[in-house]
Amino acid sequence: MKALDIIFGLALAIGGLLVPLSGDAYLMGLVFQLAMWIALAQSWSMLSSTTGYLSLGHAVFYGIGAYVCVLLTGVVPFGVALAAGAAASAVFAGLIGLPVLRVQGPYFVILTYGLAELVRNVVMRIESALGSFGRMIFMVPSFEVLVWCMVALGILATLGAAAVRHSALGAGLAAIRENEVAAETVGVPVARLKLLAFVASATIPGAVGGLALLRTGYFEPAQAFDPVISFTIVTMALVGGTETVRGPVLGALGFTLLSEALWSSLPQLYMIVLGLTLIAFILFVPRGLSGLADRALGRG
Amino acid sequence: MDTLLSGQLLFAALVSGSLYALIALGLNLVYGTLRLLNIAHGDLVMIGAYTAFWLFTLLSIPPVVSFFVAAALCALLGWAVYEGMFRRLLANPGLAKRVEANSLILFYGISVILQNLTALAFTSSSRGYQYLDTVITWQGVSMTGNRLLSLGVAGGICIAALLFLRFHLFGWELRAVIQRREAAQIVGVNLNRVQPIIICAGFAIAGIAGVLVSMTEQITPFMGFPFTIIAFVVIIIGGLGNIGAGVLAGLSLGLIETYGVALTSPGYRSILIYGLFVAVLLIRPEGIFTKAVRS
Amino acid sequence: MAFLDVRGVSKRFGGLMALNNVDMSVEKGEIFGLMGANGAGKTTLFSVIAGHVAPTTGEVHFNGRRITGLSPSRICRAGICRTFQIVRPFAGLSVEENVRVAAIYGSGRGRSRASRDTLVNEALESVGLTRQRAGLAGGLTLSGQKRLEIARALATGADLVMLDEVMAGLNPTEIGEMLETLAELRRSRGITFVIVEHVIGALMTLSDRILVLHHGERIAFGTPEEIGRNKHVEEVYFG
Numbered sequence: 001m002k003a004l005d006i007i008f009g010l011a012l013a014i015g016g017l018l019v020p021l022s023g024d025a026y027l028m029g030l031v032f033q034l035a036m037w038i039a040l041a042q043s044w045s046m047l048s049s050t051t052g053y054l055s056l057g058h059a060v061f062y063g064i065g066a067y068v069c070v071l072l073t074g075v076v077p078f079g080v081a082l083a084a085g086a087a088a089s090a091v092f093a094g095l096i097g098l099p100v101l102r103v104q105g106p107y108f109v110i111l112t113y114g115l116a117e118l119v120r121n122v123v124m125r126i127e128s129a130l131g132s133f134g135r136m137i138f139m140v141p142s143f144e145v146l147v148w149c150m151v152a153l154g155i156l157a158t159l160g161a162a163a164v165r166h167s168a169l170g171a172g173l174a175a176i177r178e179n180e181v182a183a184e185t186v187g188v189p190v191a192r193l194k195l196l197a198f199v200a201s202a203t204i205p206g207a208v209g210g211l212a213l214l215r216t217g218y219f220e221p222a223q224a225f226d227p228v229i230s231f232t233i234v235t236m237a238l239v240g241g242t243e244t245v246r247g248p249v250l251g252a253l254g255f256t257l258l259s260e261a262l263w264s265s266l267p268q269l270y271m272i273v274l275g276l277t278l279i280a281f282i283l284f285v286p287r288g289l290s291g292l293a294d295r296a297l298g299r300g
Numbered sequence: 301m302d303t304l305l306s307g308q309l310l311f312a313a314l315v316s317g318s319l320y321a322l323i324a325l326g327l328n329l330v331y332g333t334l335r336l337l338n339i340a341h342g343d344l345v346m347i348g349a350y351t352a353f354w355l356f357t358l359l360s361i362p363p364v365v366s367f368f369v370a371a372a373l374c375a376l377l378g379w380a381v382y383e384g385m386f387r388r389l390l391a392n393p394g395l396a397k398r399v400e401a402n403s404l405i406l407f408y409g410i411s412v413i414l415q416n417l418t419a420l421a422f423t424s425s426s427r428g429y430q431y432l433d434t435v436i437t438w439q440g441v442s443m444t445g446n447r448l449l450s451l452g453v454a455g456g457i458c459i460a461a462l463l464f465l466r467f468h469l470f471g472w473e474l475r476a477v478i479q480r481r482e483a484a485q486i487v488g489v490n491l492n493r494v495q496p497i498i499i500c501a502g503f504a505i506a507g508i509a510g511v512l513v514s515m516t517e518q519i520t521p522f523m524g525f526p527f528t529i530i531a532f533v534v535i536i537i538g539g540l541g542n543i544g545a546g547v548l549a550g551l552s553l554g555l556i557e558t559y560g561v562a563l564t565s566p567g568y569r570s571i572l573i574y575g576l577f578v579a580v581l582l583i584r585p586e587g588i589f590t591k592a593v594r595s
Numbered sequence: 596m597a598f599l600d601v602r603g604v605s606k607r608f609g610g611l612m613a614l615n616n617v618d619m620s621v622e623k624g625e626i627f628g629l630m631g632a633n634g635a636g637k638t639t640l641f642s643v644i645a646g647h648v649a650p651t652t653g654e655v656h657f658n659g660r661r662i663t664g665l666s667p668s669r670i671c672r673a674g675i676c677r678t679f680q681i682v683r684p685f686a687g688l689s690v691e692e693n694v695r696v697a698a699i700y701g702s703g704r705g706r707s708r709a710s711r712d713t714l715v716n717e718a719l720e721s722v723g724l725t726r727q728r729a730g731l732a733g734g735l736t737l738s739g740q741k742r743l744e745i746a747r748a749l750a751t752g753a754d755l756v757m758l759d760e761v762m763a764g765l766n767p768t769e770i771g772e773m774l775e776t777l778a779e780l781r782r783s784r785g786i787t788f789v790i791v792e793h794v795i796g797a798l799m800t801l802s803d804r805i806l807v808l809h810h811g812e813r814i815a816f817g818t819p820e821e822i823g824r825n826k827h828v829e830e831v832y833f834g
Contacts, residue, residue, distance in 0.1 A: 174696070175700075183696070185683075186696060186701055
């Protein structure tokens with residue numbers, strides 16, 4: 001199974017990196033979307049799958065990255081703008097992390113949602129105070145470059161998620177998920193590890209937001225901080241399965257393909273299917289697509 | 301300064317405050333008895349609003365009748381959610397643990413489904429209708445009939461609920477469940493009977509609140525979430541199961557919001573509400589409810 | 596200064612004085628018993644020492660260092676680990692993973708992978724959980740989970756282990772095994788134990804010295820024989 005995972009992952013990564021050479025705009029768009037959702041869902045899993053602190057506000061990191069990126073594009077080179085977007089998200093997570101991570105269970109879930117909405121409204125307010133109702137972005141690198149960058153982020157996030165899971169950090173985070181008091185008692189520095197995971201899970205989404213924005217060429221706070229982004233991340237990760245690194249990849253794969261079929265023609269229907277699948281998986285398939293794959297291949 | 305001291309502003313604050321108190325009452329009941337945070341609560345308000353809108357525009361049925369239809373519809377929805385999802389899961393302690401942790405995500409799924417079903421059926425454009433919008437002036441305060449009706453209905457239901465909880469036997473059972481869930485079971489309160497009734501009542505109250513909203517505001521399929529947030533702020537400030545304090549907290553939030561917006565600008569309304577929400581959760585995280593129950 | 600030195604510790608919960616000016620000195624390598632009826636303040640004293648509860652007044656010193664006010668994880672890394680009367684296993688992790696987390700993060704931090712493995716194996720072996728190591732902790736019996744609590748505490752590499760009623764709910768055979776295990780651990784690894792136990796026979800057999808608490812106050816202190824002869828203890832404890 002492990003070997004199979006690695007082959008599957010390598011095939012996806014190489015395929016993704018090769019697609020821009022074909023010059024096929026549709027395929028590139030598909031790969032861009034897929035890599036984006038893999039990067040986001042894997043980042044989310046670094047905090048939420050490991051510790052059980054389910055974030056329903058990851059759009060805030062995506063949005064902050066996009067915002068910083070749009071402010072810097074044209075001022076500094078493209079790569080620097082992206083890095084700044086990621087750094088801004090990481091710093092924001094670091095600043096709010098300690099108080100936010102003291103809140104537990106369902107309160108944490110709804111707090112992250114509320115926070116994302118708060119930031120969205122503040123940015124909307126700032127933008128309208130500046131008299132800006134959406135910003136156009138010029139001097140965008142070619143789409144090929146954007147696709148390569150996004151695939152790289154998807155790979156990076158997947159490797160990062162695997163590294164977190166199989167490290168001492170991952171063991172500590174799992175202990176926190178199972179019983180925070182007991183974890184603290186056997187020496188796990190609970191507050192510090194949670195903060196570390198929070199910052200780790202916020203960083204890549206910042207760069208992803210920047211890239212997604214450069215692709216559309218247009219920034220509007222209501223869209224960059226859209227709560228639908230958060231919801232999609234959670235759905236993909238939970239439906240894919242939280243117990244393995246493979247889970248978010250499977251979830252992203254499934255829903256990206258579904259979205260290709262439905263989003264352009266019937267976006268509401270796509271959202272309804274998203275909601276129904278999420279409910280069905282939480283209730284009946286708690287181990288997700290990843291668990292189903294294990295069973296189909298005769299393991300677990 | 302004159303406007304701040306006027307009865308006009310106070311009236312506006314009372315109207316929205318009573319509405320918030322009503323919406324929070326429904327959420328409070330459901331959380332109190334089922335220990336499930338219903339993030340889709342505001343979407344039931346939206347369902348109620350659409351019910352009133354269509355009944356009025358298509359069949360000329362006035363909101364005073366729609367109250368009953370919206371309440372019944374939402375109660376039915378509550379029953380379906382309870383039977384379809386939570387009943388078996390709450391009955392099984394092993395599963396209940398997991399579901400409690402995930403219940404918010406589950407309800408979020410329901411919320412997304414309700415919003416998009418509505419948008420699919422009726423498009424996303426905002427809608428409204430005119431009902432009792434003649435202005436009545438009393439003591440220099442201008443009031444529209446629909447706002448007066450809203451204040452009366454919301455206030456009336458809140459007071460009725462308080463009296464019911466205090467004086468009716470079922471109200472006592474309910475308070476017992478809210479305050480000491482396990483102990484209530486031991487002394488013979490039947491949770492399987494109480495829970496479905498309460499989830500239906502909580503949903504129905506949200507539906508009625510939706511009818512009230514539709515009389516005075518534009519409605520859209522995505523109007524619900526701010527109401528959910530407001531209801532959360534109210535019950536966090538007021539405390540779980542503390543229905544009376546919740547009503548007071550609802551009124552205070554109406555005052556804070558109305559005066560806050562009057563002092564700044566309407567553009568700050570969302571920031572104010574979300575800011576308050578985040579602040580309340582950060583200052584009194586998760587201990588709020590348990591503390592309120594213990595004291 | 597004693598190995599563990601508790602000086603004038605008081606803890607007030609609202610109007611209740613859970614601990615009132617308690618002193619306690621534990622020497623290195625001894626087994627120190629804590630006795631008292633329900634609500635006497637034994638668990639609160641554990642919580643104060645382990646850093647879960649901040650004392651209202653008083654100080655705790657360990658190994659010559661003041662540890663009052665440190666977080667539980669820091670105190671653990673300083674070499675003190677406690678178990679919980681109501682077990683707190685990492686239920687969704689395997690028995691071995693439970694113990695491994697303790698080996699990674701306890702005072703054994705910075706050890707090589709091999710010495711960590713040794714720590715884990717020894718801890719599992721000494722409480723007799725080696726055979727169940729691959730199973731989920733949540734699937735263990737109560738007795739198994741109590742032993743897992745001890746294994747986890749041992750795997751942190753703690754020099755002082757505080758056991759909160761690890762024998763409650765065990766049958767006589769299991770209690771016998773547990774007594775042997777603890778005595779053996781002290782002999783072979785020089786671990787200091789502070790134990791709270793309702794099973795008084797076990798406490799008397801095992802402890803070098805015993806402190807008796809009553810309503811948060813220290814009412815007697817001495818060897819098991821001295822405590823057994825103490826009239827005051829007999830009055831408040833046995834009625």
